[in-house]
Amino acid sequence: MTGGQIGNVDLVKQLNSAAVYRLIDLQGPISRIQVADVSHLAPASVTKITRQLLERGLIKEVAQQASTGGRRAISLTTESAAFHSIAIRLGRNYIEITLYDLSGKHIASAAHNFYYTTQQELTDGLLSHIRRFISGNQNVIKELVAFGITLPGLIDPEKGIVEYMPNIDVNNFPLADTIKDNFGVICFVGNDIRGLALAEHYFGSSKDSKDSILVSMHHGTGAGIIVNGQIFLGFNRNVGEIGHIQIDPLGDKCQCGNFGCLETVAADPAVVTHVQQLLDQGYPSSLQELDGITMLSICEAANNGDELASQALIKVGNQLGKALAMTINLFNPQKIVIAGNITQAKDVVFPAIRRCVETQSLSTFHKDLPIVASELYNQPTIGAFSMIKRAMLNGVLLQRLLED
Ligand SMILES: [Zn+2]
Incomplete structure (x- = not known):
C-alpha cells in the first residue's frame, strides 16, 4: 500500500x-x-x-x-458476494492461495510446494502461481478488489515491504507494489502469526475479546497481540517475537544469534529432535515402532498415554507458559489463544501452560483467563484475508472501492 x-x-x-x-x-x-x-x-x-x-x-x-x-x-x-479477493499464505516451502468473497466465504483454493532460495525466485514463482490460479478460476472470479499475503518474517505493513525472512535474504522487498504493478489491485502484506491473531479476533476463538494474545508454535514460535481490537504494532512495526525470549541461558544457539531462545526448545523441529534423541538412546515408547516421528505423531502418542511423548510435551508447555506469563504481566489480556500442531495434545499441554501462568504472572491478571486452542489454524489463508477485511472495516479499501 x-x-x-x-x-x-x-x-x-x-x-x-x-x-x-x-x-x-x-x-x-x-x-x-x-x-x-x-x-x-x-x-x-x-x-x-x-x-x-x-x-x-x-x-x-x-x-x-x-x-x-x-x-x-x-x-x-x-453485500459481499460480488467482490472477490485473493488471500495467500506464503510458507518456507509452500504456497496456499484462496479466493474469498468479502464475507470470508471460500470460492476456490490451491496449494503447491514452492521452493525458492532468493528474492528473485520468490518473486517469479509467486507471480506465476498467482497467474495460474487466476486463469484456472477465470470463470468464477468476480470483481477482484484486493490481495492479502502473509508470510513468516518482518514486514512494514504500511508500505507492504518485506524487511526480513527467516529462510532467504531479502533486500527491502516491495511485495505489495510488485503485486499491484502486475495485477492492478491493492495488496496488503503482513506477518503470518500477526495475521492469524487478527483472524481469530474477527472470525475465531478470540471474537469475544478486545485484548488477546495468540502464540503460535510451528517451525518457529511467535505471537500476535491484539489490543483494543487492533493488532499491536510498535513504532518499528513488528512486535510479538516471543520466540526470542531467553528461556535457557545455557541453551542452544538460535538462528537470531543468541542462546537458549524459546524457539530453540518450543518449536516443532526442536521437539521432534529432542524426542528422536531420547528414542535413539533407547527410551521405551510407543514411538519406537514408527519409522520417523513428527509433531503430530508425538501428540497422538501423548494423547494415548505414552510417557515419553507426554513428558516431552509437558516440558514444552512449561517453556511456553514461562514466556506467556511474561507477556500476560505486560498486556493483561482477556484471552490466550494457542496455535499449532501442539494443540492436538491440548489436554496434555494446556494444563502445563496454565500451571506456569498461575505461578509466574499476577493473580488478578490470570484469574479467569481462558487459554484456548486456535479455531482457524487449519485455514492457512484466513490471516491474509483478515487484513483485507480490516481494510474494509477501517475504510482504507472501502474508500478505494467508493472512488473507483
Ligand atoms: Zn532467538
Whole structure:
C-alpha cells in the first residue's frame, strides 16, 4: 500500500464511510436511523454515505418486519458476494492461495510446494502461481478488489515491504507494489502469526475479546497481540517475537544469534529432535515402532498415554507458559489463544501452560483467563484475508472501492 499521507478532509470521509459500513456489516440488518444513532453521524451524512454504498453495490436494502408489527421498515445489510479477493499464505516451502468473497466465504483454493532460495525466485514463482490460479478460476472470479499475503518474517505493513525472512535474504522487498504493478489491485502484506491473531479476533476463538494474545508454535514460535481490537504494532512495526525470549541461558544457539531462545526448545523441529534423541538412546515408547516421528505423531502418542511423548510435551508447555506469563504481566489480556500442531495434545499441554501462568504472572491478571486452542489454524489463508477485511472495516479499501 503506497498511499502515503492523505489529507484531513479525505481522512474524515474515509472514517465516516467506514463507521457506517462497519455498523451495517457487524450489526446489520440495521436501519439508517439506528446507524445515525450509534455512529453519532448526522442523518444527512448517513443518507449520503449509504447512497454511495448502495450505488457501488456494497450494501443492499432489505425489508424487515418491525417488531411492533406495523409497517415494514427498510434495513441495510452488506453485500459481499460480488467482490472477490485473493488471500495467500506464503510458507518456507509452500504456497496456499484462496479466493474469498468479502464475507470470508471460500470460492476456490490451491496449494503447491514452492521452493525458492532468493528474492528473485520468490518473486517469479509467486507471480506465476498467482497467474495460474487466476486463469484456472477465470470463470468464477468476480470483481477482484484486493490481495492479502502473509508470510513468516518482518514486514512494514504500511508500505507492504518485506524487511526480513527467516529462510532467504531479502533486500527491502516491495511485495505489495510488485503485486499491484502486475495485477492492478491493492495488496496488503503482513506477518503470518500477526495475521492469524487478527483472524481469530474477527472470525475465531478470540471474537469475544478486545485484548488477546495468540502464540503460535510451528517451525518457529511467535505471537500476535491484539489490543483494543487492533493488532499491536510498535513504532518499528513488528512486535510479538516471543520466540526470542531467553528461556535457557545455557541453551542452544538460535538462528537470531543468541542462546537458549524459546524457539530453540518450543518449536516443532526442536521437539521432534529432542524426542528422536531420547528414542535413539533407547527410551521405551510407543514411538519406537514408527519409522520417523513428527509433531503430530508425538501428540497422538501423548494423547494415548505414552510417557515419553507426554513428558516431552509437558516440558514444552512449561517453556511456553514461562514466556506467556511474561507477556500476560505486560498486556493483561482477556484471552490466550494457542496455535499449532501442539494443540492436538491440548489436554496434555494446556494444563502445563496454565500451571506456569498461575505461578509466574499476577493473580488478578490470570484469574479467569481462558487459554484456548486456535479455531482457524487449519485455514492457512484466513490471516491474509483478515487484513483485507480490516481494510474494509477501517475504510482504507472501502474508500478505494467508493472512488473507483
Ligand atoms: Zn532467538
